[in-house]
Amino acid sequence: MKPVGLYPTHGPARDIPGIPASCRDQAWERSRFEWRVGDPGDPAALVESFLTRHNLIVNDVSACCTSSEVPDREHDICGAALFVSAAGGAAMAGGRQGAPSPVPSVPDVVAVVYAHSATVRPQGEPDAPSGQTHGDWRLGAWRPSWSPADHAAAVEQVRASIARGDVYQVNVVGHASAGYTGDPLPALRRLTRLPGARYAGILSGDGWAIGCGSPETLLRVRGGEVLTRPIKGTAPATAAGRAELLASPKERAEHVMIVDLMRNDLSHVAVTGTVRVPRLFALRPWCDLWQAESDVTARIRPGTGLAELLRAVCPGGSVTGAPKLAALAEIARLEPVGRGVSMGALGWIGPDSIDLGLTIRTAAVDGTSVHVWAGGGITIDSDPWAEVAEAAAKAAPVRTALHS
Incomplete structure (x- = not known):
C-alpha cells in the first residue's frame, strides 16, 4: 500500500535538505535514478554518470564547485537530491553487508534531478501543498527489533572484539517500527523541525518517504574545499x-578516534598536506542533548569525481567505527535488522556546491x-546499559515528533 498523501514522483523539490531557497516550489523533478543492493554496477560510478548526463558536472568536484557564477535556471537543471542508504554506503566502500533493510521499498541509492522550470511539471500534477493532509494521523505502539538486554549484550560483544584487537570502536544501532493510519507527511515535517536540525527535509518515492532532522554534516564541498563534521559524544543539554x-x-577519546578516521578518509581525495582539523570537540545542541562535533577539512585533489568522493566518506565514520571495514563486519554480525535509510546520506548537489547530511535522527515510512x-559508538570503556540509555535519549525526540 502506498503511503497516503506522499508527494508523487515528479513532484516539487521544496522539502529536499540543502536546496537553495530560490529553488523551493520552483524546481520540478525531471529524472530519477534508483539502485538497490544486488543490482548490477558500481552505485557511486552510476550516480556520477547519471548526474553528469544531466549537466551537473561532477566528474571533477575540485573544479565544478569553484565558480561563483549561477547558471540561468529558467530552463536549466537546478540541481539534484542525493540519498545513499547505510547499505548503499557499505557497497560503495566495499564493506560487508548487514541484515536486510526493514524498509525494502526504499532504494539504497536515489538521485533526483530537478529543473528550474514550470515546463517540466507534468500536466495535471497536484501541488501537494504543505498543509494538505489526508485522514487522521494515528501512530501505534513501537515494536523494537531487539530488547534492551540484547542491545547491552551487543555492546559487550563489541568490547570483547576491541579487547581481542579486531576493532578500536564500533557504532551499534537499534531499530523500532510502529504501524500507522492517515497521512504521514505532517508527522515527518514535525521531525524536520526539531531544534538543531541542519539537514531538515523529506525525500519521497513510490510508496515510501524519508524524513530527516539530522544535525551532522557528512560532506560539504564549496570552492574546491571539502568539509566533514563528525559528531561523537552526547550528554543532556x-x-x-x-x-x-x-x-x-x-x-x-571516542571522538578523537573518529576524527582521525575522517582525516584518513579525506586523505584519499585530498591534495597532500591539506587535511586539517580547524575545530575539535566543540559542543552544539540538538533538541535536549549536547553533541560534540569537529570540523575536518581538505583541499580536493584535481580530477577527483563524485564517485571517488562518495567511496572515501561513505558510510560516515561516526556511524561505523574504526577501522571502517572491520567495524562494518562487526555491525553485520551483531545488528539483527538492517539500518535502512539511517546512517546514510541525504542532501543536495548543485552547480556550485555539494551538501550532504548524515541520516541520523531520521525516519522512514x-x-x-x-x-x-x-545508537552510539562503543569503546572498550563503554558501559552497556549507559549505551542503551543514550540510544533511547537520541530516539526520544524523533518518536515524540512523530507522535504529536
Whole structure:
C-alpha cells in the first residue's frame, strides 16, 4: 500500500535538505535514478554518470564547485537530491553487508534531478501543498527489533572484539517500527523541525518517504574545499551535562578516534598536506542533548569525481567505527535488522556546491509502518546499559515528533 498523501514522483523539490531557497516550489523533478543492493554496477560510478548526463558536472568536484557564477535556471537543471542508504554506503566502500533493510521499498541509492522550470511539471500534477493532509494521523505502539538486554549484550560483544584487537570502536544501532493510519507527511515535517536540525527535509518515492532532522554534516564541498563534521559524544543539554561531556576522557577519546578516521578518509581525495582539523570537540545542541562535533577539512585533489568522493566518506565514520571495514563486519554480525535509510546520506548537489547530511535522527515510512533507528559508538570503556540509555535519549525526540 502506498503511503497516503506522499508527494508523487515528479513532484516539487521544496522539502529536499540543502536546496537553495530560490529553488523551493520552483524546481520540478525531471529524472530519477534508483539502485538497490544486488543490482548490477558500481552505485557511486552510476550516480556520477547519471548526474553528469544531466549537466551537473561532477566528474571533477575540485573544479565544478569553484565558480561563483549561477547558471540561468529558467530552463536549466537546478540541481539534484542525493540519498545513499547505510547499505548503499557499505557497497560503495566495499564493506560487508548487514541484515536486510526493514524498509525494502526504499532504494539504497536515489538521485533526483530537478529543473528550474514550470515546463517540466507534468500536466495535471497536484501541488501537494504543505498543509494538505489526508485522514487522521494515528501512530501505534513501537515494536523494537531487539530488547534492551540484547542491545547491552551487543555492546559487550563489541568490547570483547576491541579487547581481542579486531576493532578500536564500533557504532551499534537499534531499530523500532510502529504501524500507522492517515497521512504521514505532517508527522515527518514535525521531525524536520526539531531544534538543531541542519539537514531538515523529506525525500519521497513510490510508496515510501524519508524524513530527516539530522544535525551532522557528512560532506560539504564549496570552492574546491571539502568539509566533514563528525559528531561523537552526547550528554543532556544542561550546564551539568556540558561540564560532564567536556571533562569526559572516554567521550573525548571516542571522538578523537573518529576524527582521525575522517582525516584518513579525506586523505584519499585530498591534495597532500591539506587535511586539517580547524575545530575539535566543540559542543552544539540538538533538541535536549549536547553533541560534540569537529570540523575536518581538505583541499580536493584535481580530477577527483563524485564517485571517488562518495567511496572515501561513505558510510560516515561516526556511524561505523574504526577501522571502517572491520567495524562494518562487526555491525553485520551483531545488528539483527538492517539500518535502512539511517546512517546514510541525504542532501543536495548543485552547480556550485555539494551538501550532504548524515541520516541520523531520521525516519522512514512505507505503506504500513514508520521506522526509526538510534545508537552510539562503543569503546572498550563503554558501559552497556549507559549505551542503551543514550540510544533511547537520541530516539526520544524523533518518536515524540512523530507522535504529536
